[in-house]
Amino acid sequence: MAAAAPACIDTLRIDGARLWASLMELARIGATPKGGVCRLALSDLDRQGRDLVGRWATEAGMTLSVDRIGNGFMRRPGRNDRLPAVMTGSHIDTQPTGGKFDGNYGVLAGLEVVRTLNDHGLTTEAPIELAWWTNEEGSRFVPVMMGSGVFAGAFTLEHAHAARDLDGHSVKDELQRIGYLGADRPGARAVGCYFETHIEQGPVLEDHGVTIGVVGGVLGIRWYDCTVTGLEAHAGPTPMALRRDALQVATRLMQEVVAIAHRHGPHGRGTVGMVQVFPNSRNVIPGRVKFSIDLRNASDALVGAMDADLRGVAAKLAADTGLPIGIEPVSDYPAQAFHPECIAAVQRAATKLGYSHMPVVSGAGHDAVYLARVAPTGMIFIPCKDGISHNEIEDAQPEHLEAGANVLLHAMLERAGVAG
């Protein structure tokens, strides 16, 4: 659909200083003393963030419309405005002790793309849309990735509207209160393709000294609660041979969770994050240990293989020790591969711009995972300091932020086409 691009397009670059200034200005809304941001979904601060981004978009000539779950769509018309939009976006809500970049970068990188097109008087063939998605973080309301999930039909608008925070406020009431209960039916927009720029939230790019991560997809996840039942007894009077120590069996299985991840590499991940010991007393042999298991891998087949491995290991351990081991499924998020054409567009853009790049997978969920259910989707990762996010010390380098936005610009231009 793309018209022949003018020769000058290849040299087009976003304005890194302007992007940085916008990031810092948005980060003032909900700024924490430690340098982070607390801007919970549908709070007064979230309203202020939405107001600011909406104003910037309007100033950049875009029109804002809001749907019934509060997703905001800022549209820049294309020459052929009936074409489905080339969309980008992310979220502007944060964790309670969140950083300046998670989500916010994806929204403001998209704004910077539009500002750059404006600077050069460029019209795209297809329209361009910039979205913020409501409540990606899920800190205040569950489920997480709420706005994009409703948009993609992963769950219903009614389900999302009914979610309540700890104070009993519902999503619907809070949307109304902050003025962002829109009229549009979620998912009613035509999306030609979707790109999302995001800090990696992991250490891989930094570890490799690479600027751009070309994201191939998002890992599938299975969560379990595991319980090992032994016999609570006094640590003193009970000889080793007569113990039924639930923790000693549980720790062997906790080791196996990591071994399973290594057996199903390179993308296999296994984590025990949460442990409860009963009765949790210094001189009592644990009678019961409950712990979480988080398994991830690049395809549902690989996650399934890890699941089978886990169950086999646990059954053998239970048989060997005589202690019952219960494994209860908690959640199951399928793996999501991104679209080959979108992946290729990101890779081509990074190559053209001369940035070091590598294929990566996303271990965490993003709005792009749900968008991938309704449109060809790709993601662009940039490094974040020490791989840390969901933390007030979350940090990213201006040159990486700029590079990611340039890749977004050129990937979107490739897909939208330049009208000349």
Place this chain on the structure above:
Amino acid sequence: MAAAAPACIDTLRIDGARLWASLMELARIGATPKGGVCRLALSDLDRQGRDLVGRWATEAGMTLSVDRIGNGFMRRPGRNDRLPAVMTGSHIDTQPTGGKFDGNYGVLAGLEVVRTLNDHGLTTEAPIELAWWTNEEGSRFVPVMMGSGVFAGAFTLEHAHAARDLDGHSVKDELQRIGYLGADRPGARAVGCYFETHIEQGPVLEDHGVTIGVVGGVLGIRWYDCTVTGLEAHAGPTPMALRRDALQVATRLMQEVVAIAHRHGPHGRGTVGMVQVFPNSRNVIPGRVKFSIDLRNASDALVGAMDADLRGVAAKLAADTGLPIGIEPVSDYPAQAFHPECIAAVQRAATKLGYSHMPVVSGAGHDAVYLARVAPTGMIFIPCKDGISHNEIEDAQPEHLEAGANVLLHAMLERAGVAG
């Protein structure tokens, strides 16, 4: 010092039914719906228990005196009343969800010995004393084994008096309130030797099908707090190779605690009872894990060898993984061997009475541990169901309770001598 015993002495037996009836009557004070006892130290219920036992002792012709930490001494004169007393005793306070036998059995077995001597009009050469020791359990006030500890000079009366419960009540005020702040200076009594009868609180006797445990001593104990420091990170975006997972290192050390106990058998014991994971979130790789270590063995040298083993293993693990491991000593209770003559007296009594018996060690602390610092001491264990105590389902068989009291009777008679 013993005069020649009358020939009938060898056939002397306590009254098992009377012992059982007394145990059941005392267990009504603080009885819980689940069949246990809650009689916390220096509570109104503890007063009622003391009143009842004191009344029984008085009815059995004994004189009661109370010292300044509330220990009660019930004395039956000897023919040569200037000889140091042959003493027995235990405690009548319980855990919040305690059983009918822990402590109470040791006191009432001693009472039954005196009642039996009365039944047969027997006078001993040396006086016999029966003690209850204040606050053995330590549930309401610390330190544990408070009354016997003050008696033996392990810590001062002032220190014990100043201890407060969670509501701010001091030991001294509560002793006064319940009428058991006596006048005697703790430790001012001459103790010729001390025997204590107790349920095993462990599974060894039951496992061996043996009635009497001849206790050789009490294991030495060292308590530690161990902290492994890693790096908190998202479970999703962090590949296995780039993790610094504190729990994975901590679980290896938890396994080693048990391996160390096995390497220092047969009495080595190693327990991890308490675990805290930070931040303890399902999808966050643990950044820090803190856990308790409890090491026990039959001599201070063996406990010291386990300590060195632990430190060596931890240092190697820290070097191998690059994660710092801190080991903080919390408490150190030396091992306490009982007196060869008292051990032999218990063994001879069990042999004479035809009860199956075996040498055992006590893994838990008892008042006898402190008494052993001031007088030759021995202990008699009997089985308890499934080795369970500190639990409302704590249980013991009447024939075992009877057997233990018979062994106590004959061991005390051997040491006190029968005047005829």
